[in-house]
Amino acid sequence: MSQLPSSAAEAEKIGSIRYNDGVPCKHGHDSDRYTQNHACAECSRIHSKKESARQRRENPVGKRVVASRSRAKKLGVPFDTQAYLDAWAARGDYCPALGIKFVQPPAPLTFATPEMDRIIPELGYVRGNIWVISRQANKMKNNGTAAMLRQIADAVDERIAQGK
Numbered sequence: 001m002s003q004l005p006s007s008a009a010e011a012e013k014i015g016s017i018r019y020n021d022g023v024p025c026k027h028g029h030d031s032d033r034y035t036q037n038h039a040c041a042e043c044s045r046i047h048s049k050k051e052s053a054r055q056r057r058e059n060p061v062g063k064r065v066v067a068s069r070s071r072a073k074k075l076g077v078p079f080d081t082q083a084y085l086d087a088w089a090a091r092g093d094y095c096p097a098l099g100i101k102f103v104q105p106p107a108p109l110t111f112a113t114p115e116m117d118r119i120i121p122e123l124g125y126v127r128g129n130i131w132v133i134s135r136q137a138n139k140m141k142n143n144g145t146a147a148m149l150r151q152i153a154d155a156v157d158e159r160i161a162q163g164k
């Protein structure tokens with residue numbers, strides 16, 4: 001079923017990044033191999049999965065910073081790394097917006113996972129404009145202003161009252 005070349009040499013000739021010689025790796029994976037280093041693709045996949053789990057465990061903030069910084073770059077908003085780290089470190093046990101108890105990483109993602117929020121999105125990740133709130137609060141707030149969020153809350157109340 002694989003259309004891949006059956007040797008590294010052949011793969012190199014046609015510029016394929018993978019080949020499949022049909023020989024299982026030493027861990028028994030019947031998997032493609034990378035042309036460059038002859039590494040088993042399945043072993044590599046397992047390794048990189050383990051590696052990112054390790055990084056998440058050992059350096060959860062670093063990963064967060066990288067992700068947020070690239071988001072900031074994409075959005076064209078400022079990113080102050082120190083402000084970010086300070087805001088993250090200063091987060092408490094509870095969501096300041098909804099009062100729910102945070103489920104701190106590296107626990108699996110839930111509605112109570114703490115997330116960094118730009119209070120006024122277009123101002124970016126700068127001191128005074130970021131806080132750590134629950135995923136639930138972050139989703140609800142999205143890019144809404146306080147006035148918009150109040151309007152929604154009022155509209156929900158009103159709608160419920162009408163329905164009675």
Ligand SMILES: [Zn+2]
Pocket residue numbers: 025026027028029031040041042043044
């Ligand atoms: Zn393998």
